[in-house]
Amino acid sequence: MNNMSAPDVSVIVGAYEAMPYLIRCLESVEAQTLGAHRIELIAVDDGSTDGTGEYLEEFAARSAVPTRVVRQANSGGPSGPRNVGMGMARGRYVFFLDADDYFADDALANMVAMGDRAGTDVVLGKVEGVNRGAPKSMWRRTADRVDVYDSQIIFTLSAQKLFRRDLIERLGLRFDEELRTGEDALFTMEAYIRGSGVSVFADRTCYYLVGRDDGKHVTKSGDYTHRFDSARAMLALIHDLVPAGPKRDRLLVRPFTVGLIQQFGPRIMKESAEIRRHKLELAAPLMAAYWSPEVARRIKVAERLRLECVALGRLDLLDDILKYIRAGKEPEVVLRGRGRTPHLAYPHFGDRRAAIPDSAYEVTIRDWVGKPGGRSIEPPRLIRQRRSLTRRLARGVRTWVRGTR
Template structure:
């Protein structure tokens, strides 16, 4: 009897109306330097009518590695096909490859080697965008072992990672099929939080994120209500898995900055009064429960200002801020306390009518460093004293209310 070794990695491809992008996607799989005997492909055609299923079957017939093609009725989103593929996977690791994207050369070999060398459960490979923007802040250097609290990987929550399959099975992890957007963020954040270490391959492009010319990429679709569903799910996951404190506050930055904030930018100015009212209803419980001064200070001043106005329901002041940003104007810095304190003069700064607290405009060191005359060493001492004074003077509920 021939004993078939367990593959190192299962590449899971969910495909819907993926032609002609699928051609280059599969070619990138064939070009991998990982021995074909060490990998398998499970491709799920989610009810395509453009020849996607037929091309997958042609590929399966000629490919050097084992390829399983599953054809099913359309499920309406990426979660279903990914879950079907995950249920069939046998590799030590799984990698979720979108059918309109492509792998970089040597990607799988490098990521598997990184996971094996460092005994980590998740590996992020450097992503580059083709006709679309890709995340950038987490690719500063290759890191053998880190976690979601010690790095910027919370801003890379797409599903295109190498995951140790044993981790996923041990925790019965699957993509939430009730979410129509942001399902990958929920899945990946949970994996980060459960993982025994995360690796980052930053010195080699492992994944090319392709912008479709037809504009059908899933992240561009979906109404604002779906975005709030996504934000709510991610915020609830973080709250359930991470105790209250600095670590939780650091992670909460991600849903507020990436998912909530855009709903109150230029889009908000074009919304009808009815939509604006509905957005405020949807965001209120999220702000009431998890928006506080510690989350706020981790944001840039203009982001903090926008979300503060949302939290206190002063959205009539938002247009001035949004238009200021859209015009790419620079706020006038105001230095006080011998250069240790820098305020950025965005709209409504020290306006009695607006009544926005000064601390909303107070620049943290990462922004203040760009201001001539700022004294960082002395400012750090001032900021620590100011925060201690704020905490002593207000009960916990009032501190949160002040941040709101």
């Protein structure tokens, strides 16, 4: 293979106990309309005992897609196999394909074309869940280039994206093999921040994210301490790479609302006193170092209140709020101040003894009363902005009409 021209894409598959899902995964690589001659497959069997390694070797022997197989002892997670694959990759782009998942037939063709046209370092192809959920908010439209600080792409940080290999080599990007979970989020966030732009292909599904029915999916493994390790690493990465200010605050929303807050959901009320105390101890330095009023204002009230309770070290207050939310109660909307600013009166609103500031109850972004999707409520600032935009559009239409007469 060293005498062959460099392919467009190196598809890296790390596989552990991947049968029978691996069969469809590899079939989807062969079916790519980009063409076998423009792809190389690097497959790393991470110590499987279910025939995964044997199937990879059989595939390499018969497939038109140039394939290299590495068989190694189990490394304990997906980072090791991915790093091995990156060290062998020769393509202009790299794609990390999980052995459980599969491509749409034109996935790589569409993503390579977009990366080449836009000159971006990361291309996101639309993801669809199969027997599991998948991120949705970032697929509203196709965009040659999006701003990481003003888009929803920070809520899809899995590794299943097209990365320009020059970026990987220039930054020395590798997956952190010490992390048991969240290693892909760290890798992808750094690529977003330090790379030369991100593209989104949302016209059609590119990638099918498969929920395994055997309970072996990697994201379901690991204890809660690993989740805190992941949150700690992400918070530190953002703090180190992005100067203080609104951009950093925007990115910090992600590890607080996807990662840390999940450790303080309804399940915590059923956990032992020892685990509850330990979680609070793990969270305390993170809240002290990275939580701020500026970050809090970018988060919906119900989530913000949970995090405020954690910052205060008050599991008793957290229990009250969790019980209220779980009961499906709708907080009263209380208007305060000259600007008639809405506040959602969750438990302990206005209770000075609880030490939760009134500002924690203030609606600062679009929110909902009751369940998400219920009655929408917005801060006066957004209402004024929308009205101003409506007036400007109306004036523009009137001006255009007069000009056509």
